[in-house]
Amino acid sequence: MTNASTMEPVAERPAASASTGAGLGLWLTLPAQLLVLFIALFPILMQVYISLTDWSPLDGIPWWRAHELWIGLLNYTDLMADSRFWGALWRTMFVMAVCVPVQFLLGLGLAVLFVDDFHGKRVLYSTLLVPMMVVPAVAGYMFFMLFQSGGPVNDLLSLFTSDPVRIAWLSDPDLALIAVMVADIWQWTPLMFLILLAGMISVPQDQQMAAILLGASWWRRFFTIVLPRMKSIIIIALAIRVIEIFKIFDTLFIMTGGGPGVATETISVYIYKVTQQELIWSYVAAIALAILIVLSVVSVFAIKRMQRGQGT
Amino acid sequence: MQRAIPFEIFRYAVILGIVAISLVPTLWMVSMAFKPIAEWSAAGADLTWWPRNPTLDNFRFIFGQSSTDLIVALERTAGRPILASLLTATFGTLIAMTAGTAAAYGLSRFGQGGNLPLALIQLRLFPPMAVMIPVMIMWSFLGLIDNWFGLSLIYGIVTLPFAFWLMKTFFDDMPREIEDAALVEGCTRWRVFVRVTLPMMRPALASSALFVFILNWSDYLIALLLTTRDWATIPVYMASLSSSMTGQLYGAKAALGVIAAVPPIIMGIAIQKHLVRGLTFGALKE
Numbered sequence: 282m283t284n285a286s287t288m289e290p291v292a293e294r295p296a297a298s299a300s301t302g303a304g305l306g307l308w309l310t311l312p313a314q315l316l317v318l319f320i321a322l323f324p325i326l327m328q329v330y331i332s333l334t335d336w337s338p339l340d341g342i343p344w345w346r347a348h349e350l351w352i353g354l355l356n357y358t359d360l361m362a363d364s365r366f367w368g369a370l371w372r373t374m375f376v377m378a379v380c381v382p383v384q385f386l387l388g389l390g391l392a393v394l395f396v397d398d399f400h401g402k403r404v405l406y407s408t409l410l411v412p413m414m415v416v417p418a419v420a421g422y423m424f425f426m427l428f429q430s431g432g433p434v435n436d437l438l439s440l441f442t443s444d445p446v447r448i449a450w451l452s453d454p455d456l457a458l459i460a461v462m463v464a465d466i467w468q469w470t471p472l473m474f475l476i477l478l479a480g481m482i483s484v485p486q487d488q489q490m491a492a493i494l495l496g497a498s499w500w501r502r503f504f505t506i507v508l509p510r511m512k513s514i515i516i517i518a519l520a521i522r523v524i525e526i527f528k529i530f531d532t533l534f535i536m537t538g539g540g541p542g543v544a545t546e547t548i549s550v551y552i553y554k555v556t557q558q559e560l561i562w563s564y565v566a567a568i569a570l571a572i573l574i575v576l577s578v579v580s581v582f583a584i585k586r587m588q589r590g591q592g593t
Numbered sequence: 594m595q596r597a598i599p600f601e602i603f604r605y606a607v608i609l610g611i612v613a614i615s616l617v618p619t620l621w622m623v624s625m626a627f628k629p630i631a632e633w634s635a636a637g638a639d640l641t642w643w644p645r646n647p648t649l650d651n652f653r654f655i656f657g658q659s660s661t662d663l664i665v666a667l668e669r670t671a672g673r674p675i676l677a678s679l680l681t682a683t684f685g686t687l688i689a690m691t692a693g694t695a696a697a698y699g700l701s702r703f704g705q706g707g708n709l710p711l712a713l714i715q716l717r718l719f720p721p722m723a724v725m726i727p728v729m730i731m732w733s734f735l736g737l738i739d740n741w742f743g744l745s746l747i748y749g750i751v752t753l754p755f756a757f758w759l760m761k762t763f764f765d766d767m768p769r770e771i772e773d774a775a776l777v778e779g780c781t782r783w784r785v786f787v788r789v790t791l792p793m794m795r796p797a798l799a800s801s802a803l804f805v806f807i808l809n810w811s812d813y814l815i816a817l818l819l820t821t822r823d824w825a826t827i828p829v830y831m832a833s834l835s836s837s838m839t840g841q842l843y844g845a846k847a848a849l850g851v852i853a854a855v856p857p858i859i860m861g862i863a864i865q866k867h868l869v870r871g872l873t874f875g876a877l878k879e
Contacts, residue, residue: 302782306703309786313696313757316688317712320750324727331726344730391611394604405608407862412615414861418813418828419850423618426625426843433621436640467618472872479869479877517876528720531813531828549814552722556818562726569723580718584711 325573332356332567337560347563356567366568368543369551376458376547377526380465384522385515387466388473392481393503395474413471421535424464425451428536451537454544461533461545468532469525473518480514481507516587548572619854625847626651633844651848655834671849673823674830678853680741681816681826682809685748686756689805692749693756694798698786701764702772710761713754714874721751725818732819739821747819748809755871756805762875763797764790800864804871807857827853 327344333354336347360366395406412420427434428450438446450460484507492502508515530549533539539546539554546554556565621642625633628644628651657670699705728747729738737743771793775785791798813828820829831849835841861868869877 302703303705305782305786306699306705309695309699309703310706310709312692313709313713313753314706316692316750316753317709317716320716320724320728321712323731324724327727327730328724331730338730387611391608394608399601399604405612407865408612409615410861410865410868411619411858414807414854414858415619416811416813416828416853416857418811418831419622419854420618422831422846422850423622426847427618427621431640433617433640433642467615471615475869476873476877483877514873514877517873521872524718528722530720530722535813535828535832549720549722552720553814553818556722556726556729562730565726569726572723573719576718577715580715584714 325570328566328570328573331563332570334563336563338562339560350563352563356564357571359564360567360571365543365546366551369546369548372458372545373527373529373547376462376465376529377523380462380469380526381519381522383466384470384473385477385519387470388475388477388518391470391474392478395478396481410471410475412468413475415468417468417531418535420464420468421532424460424467424532425536428460452541454541457537457541457545461536464532464536465526465529469522473522476514476518476521477511480511480518483514484510513587520583622847622850622854625843626851628844630844633847634840651844652852654842655845655849669830669833671827671830671852674825674827675852677741677744677820677824678810678826681744681748681824682806682812684741684745685752685809686802686806688745688749689752689756689809690760690798690802693753693801693805694760694791697757697760697764698790701761702769709757713757716750717754717874721814725815729818738819739824741824744816744819744824744826747815748812751812751815752805752808754874755808756801758874759801759804759867759871760794760797762870763794763801767794800867801871803860803864804867807860810853810857 331344331347333351333356334347335350335352335355336342336344340350342349391409395402415423426432429435430447430449434450435446435448438448448456450456488506489502492506497505528549529547530553533545533547534550534553537545539550543551552565552568555561555568624643627647627649628641629646629648630650632641632644632646655667655671657667657672696706696709700707700709732738732740732743732747735743737746767790772785772789775789776782780788812826816824816826816829820826825833827849831846831853834846834849
């Protein structure tokens with residue numbers, strides 16, 4: 282039985298004898314607190330500092346002396362005018378806008394087909410989950426092979442045409458992004474399916490039974506009873522995919538390396554390239570910090586809203 | 594609910610179709626892994642869906658046995674990267690599970706660390722790329738670049754949110770009567786945790802650890818930034834199987850891909866009833 286409990290990140294019910302264990306509780310949470318502090322506080326302060334300079338690891342001075350290369354807010358004003366950055370951001374948003382709805386609708390459709398019992402359900406269910414467990418880098422390599430001009434995708438397309446199809450998917454600026462999105466949809470539709478199915482099963486049966494007795498059609502029951510009750514699950518599923526696609530890197534980078542040109546360059550790929558190839562680390566710090574600030578504001582706002590929504 | 598026969602036919606047709614599509618990419622890689630060079634190289638242009646002469650040559654090749662058909666020999670074999678992946682993923686899992694389990698218990702039972710749930714969700718939200726500059730600077734300062742511990746430590750931090758949330762939901766679900774009974778017997782809080790709670794939670798700990806291991810094993814970006822050679826993990830090493838000299842070694846890459854893909858698929862299926870809980874940070878339990 283699935284139990285859709287609420288997200289309750291802050292409100293906790295301490296044990297009755299909480300006071301006696303408070304000391305132990307502090308000790309137990311200490312390692313996690315230190316790790317979070319270590320990855321959050323120090324790096325962010327460091328990024329603030331470096332982003333105000335023109336430092337790069339090639340300058341030959343250690344990072345703490347970066348103030349010798351102080352340039353103030355120049356990195357941030359550069360960022361505003363950096364068309365490659367905005368292009369990458371826009372491209373990431375585009376991938377999100379295509380992949381998330383497609384994954385959602387496919388996942389929802391599959392969940393509907395799986396919600397009641399049929400022969401072979403367990404095996405088919407497990408098989409459907411396989412793509413999301415494939416290491417993303419390996420999935421990237423699979424699709425790299427599939428989309429070669431002499432590869433299986435073209436081979437299948439050739440079945441419908443008289444001439445053999447020889448499309449160079451990954452080196453065509455327009456098609457490369459499609460190939461990358463196909464790979465993402467292939468890999469992550471199972472995740473949508475998994476979450477939405479769990480949510481659908483947790484919708485109580487009683488109201489649906491009543492609706493059946495009243496003669497409500499399947500579509501009506503689905504849209505007026507099932508979907509509204511899945512609202513918080515749907516939001517969580519969508520949020521997970523939005524967050525993950527914002528970070529998209531592994532599969533895409535192995536398939537195209539962000540190319541041809543910048544045709545598939547997303548935010549993470551862009552930052553990676555500036556980090557590894559152009560080595561302008563102070564600028565990367567500025568980009569990263571800008572992203573962190575925006576995401577923090579958005580996430581705090583979203584989580585507050587969700588908590589308020591569940592309080593009622 | 595009994596539905597009409599046409600619906601059943603429709604259901605099987607759609608599901609089997611989607612299952613087939615979802616298996617093709619994986620099966621294609623498996624097929625490539627067992628093909629001899631003549632069937633996977635660009636020269637042998639005609640495409641075969643299934644190996645005509647299945648062979649283990651690709652697997653032998655990545656473990657250092659030079660192939661008669663393939664002139665090139667590998668500068669580095671796949672043994673070391675596989676070891677690197679195993680060691681760093683395992684150690685990263687150990688770090689995440691230790692810190693995560695302790696903190697989850699501290700919060701679930703004693704209400705300590707109320708800031709952690711939100712902080713950890715936010716940690717999950719940020720692209721790793723956005724904190725990697727400071728990490729790379731710190732790591733090179735500490736000599737942790739291309740070092741198994743350096744990579745494990747960052748894995749432990751990145752997957753800490755999952756370990757914490759999974760264990761927290763498991764602790765929240767666990768009845769407290771047994772712990773209370775042990776307390777009445779005169780055990781200290783610490784002893785109850787170590788001797789009573791943890792042994793009872795063994796299945797939950799195992800599922801969570803496998804879940805975290807899959808995530809660590811699946812990483813590419815962090816290893817790409819923090820390792821160069823000695824501790825390059827499987828995905829990073831994979832890129833070295835193509836060069837301007839040799840072209841794409843499709844078969845060898847596919848063989849390595851199969852090796853990389855098998856463990857998480859088996860583990861994932863083993864813990865599938867906890868996948869939803871892990872992926873949604875406990876918002877949905879099964």
